[in-house]
Amino acid sequence: MLDGERGEAARLAMRIVVELAGVMEADRLIDVASAHVDGCLYHGPASLEFAERLVAGGATVSVPTTLNTGSLDLLHPELVRETPERAHAAGRQMELYEAMGCRPTWTCAPYQLPGRPSFGQHIAWAESNAIVFANSVLGARTNRYGDFIDIAAAITGRVPRAGLHRDENRRAELVFRLSGISDRLLAEDVLYPVLGQLVGREAGSAVVAIEGLPPDTGEDRLKALGAAAASSGSVALFHAIGITPEAPSLEAALGGRPSSRTVEVTPERLRDARDELGTTSREDLAAVSLGTPHFSLAEFESLMPLLDGIRVNPRVDLFISTGRDVLAEVERRGWLFDLQAAGARIVTDTCTYITPIMRVEDGPVMTNSAKCAWYAPMNVGAEVVFGSLGECVRSAVRGRVWRDEGLWADG
């Protein structure tokens, strides 16, 4: 490929992969089974130029490749409050990636699509929450691939044999041990993003083990934990002991070595992590945002009874971001009508924290996502309030923040 026999674009892609192999001190390249590409999000003229150059050079992906969120909602274009120039460029960015043969899935939760990677499979995924989910929950193997290398790997089908592709780098270096957390809190979804926030802050980019979570902890909770830990830190792999596939025991997660450090996770530290996720004491909400990462079918299933017979306050926009495939199933089940009747608006193909959708100038945004709470202030200028799904829904109805303080009580 470096000789250009597959065209100029493949040569550029291979040069990037080979140079990255040097950076990562890889001994050779390996094949990947699939790719998930984040380059379709518009960052500016240089990212557009990169995609234009690839398409002009005849780029096509050589492995099945899904696309992450873009900067536009192609199904509900009226939701995005972007300048025409920027919207045009963002649309072009999305088109170019589709033109290279990527599937227009437009979701940050590709693990919610059929045909997800299998245990031990080498893949090249971008999007920090998808990376940590693929490694931790599925046991597939990917490094933190970002823009440029994601599409370069998809075009070449190769990545450097380094980092999390290798057994020895998947062992936990740091242990988090839950201590004195009440059974009530352990049973609440809201624990998991807050725990992830704390883990990311402490762990940086280390592989971590988490001890003391209930054995039946479900995928959506692990998704929220990972997304948070990959926002406040750069966690790409966590082992939840007794839950995730590479961690039947703490010894297995540590790979027979002692851990460098154990962090005790107490109710007090969790409350601190929760408080870190809010940026304001204002209570007059302009919006409530759910679905970062994209809402799963199971999450819609939990939401539907909460919306039964209620209507969101007219001063508040309730947004739920999700993937097209999940939305199709929501529609098939007849839930879309009920969601709209309650005043909820569905966002697809993008997300509320990466593109201007919310009326952030009118008041704070409440969210149950630590990832949204972490990034929305920087990306879309929002003041944020963090809360559980139940707190978010009740606050959306009141138009003001409502809190269930009993949730975070000691033991």
Place this chain on the structure above:
Amino acid sequence: MGEGRPLVAGEARAPALVLDEPLSFWGGLDPETGRVIDVHHPQVGVDVTGRVLVMPSGRGSSSSSSVLVESIHAGTGPVAIVMREPDPIIALGAIVVRELFGTRFPVVVVDEATYRSLRTDAIVSVHADDAGATVELG
């Protein structure tokens, strides 16, 4: 001063800006102004434009390579990055800037002693090529 490991080749000489914590460029750096906008970062508001950016490691989103490329392309970016730990996402931004626009942007990893000797506003020369890397005061 010190020798380092070259991640991406290039050379630069400019005042250093030492960040106390890692910075995720995506969500943390405004490529239109070159300012740190990460509200969680202790140095929110500082301007990285034209600096040799010194920070412990990379952080957060895998979109940081794009923001680095955009800021260098817009002329608001740093001119070199020196870290204590290698970061492929930052290296990628530097590789792509060279492939797309021919701009050489050195990325170097140095040892703890060299890292600790770097101070904000001190002039630092960074040189990286296939043979090795140096980071020197002055």
